[in-house]
Amino acid sequence: MTKKRAYRSKVRILADMMRAIQIEGEEGAGPTKILYSANLSHDRLIQYIEELVEKELIEDIGTESSTKVYVLTEKGREFLREFAKVERFSEAFGIDV
């Protein structure tokens, strides 16, 4: 029997992507790593990465134009800390975010 997949909000998807990047630390994470960790389609991945870069939550540290490597910015780390608080608070009341 397969478990019904819970609906993920956009902010949850963005947080999952950022966590996947955070796990890789200073070395950063490439698009494939983020794609598998956050369980996304390729089109969605590109769309959300653009959004995260635009909001200065992640940055590309790849040395070549063809190689994309992303790390969290300070703003991104602050966002994840805030999201973790919100997550704990919401779950305590039985509210999924």
Added chain:
Amino acid sequence: MMQEPLLTLIRFDLILESISGVIALMISHQANTAYRLTEQKRLSDLSTGFLVLSASMFGRVIGSLYFFVIAAGGSIPDADMMQNVVSMAYGFLKIMAFVLFAVSTRRGGGGQMPSEAAFMALPFLIDPNLELIAILVLLIVVMQALMNYAAIRTRFALYVLAGFLFLLLSLIFGIFATMNISAYGVSQAFQFLGLMSFLVMLLKSGREQ
């Protein structure tokens, strides 16, 4: 003249009520912050619920203080009616808050829920025993909190369960308050404990890394 021990109890009660009102406001603020970040509608309902609860508490404090100021001045025009208005408003607002808690903490996202407007009108449509209605609504909230705790088993969910449970006990003891003054004190103490549980949850969930 009012007896001194009774006055002391009322003063103490108003202090507890004020602190509880501030805590409810803090929870409302955090729920609103969470709503702005996630756009999860249920967090907005939760925020409104705690805001209404806070308003009911401050309303009761202000109403009581106003009553005592007038009493101290020696002229109380229709004191019984004034007391009734404050008590009724307090009861209505509390039920609205509990209904919003029931809506926001319900498990699962699906299913048809009555509109909020209908929920808000509930206390006005159902008459007359507000305490009993409040107990029934809060019982639902406690059961939902219990189910949530059973599902995720975090200490934050336990604090929320304890908070709602204490509020329920407060209401139950509140029924006996008219017959026994100590029941009134116990009721207010349980309400304060309930809000303190929420405060502990708020602080601990904010600190943990």
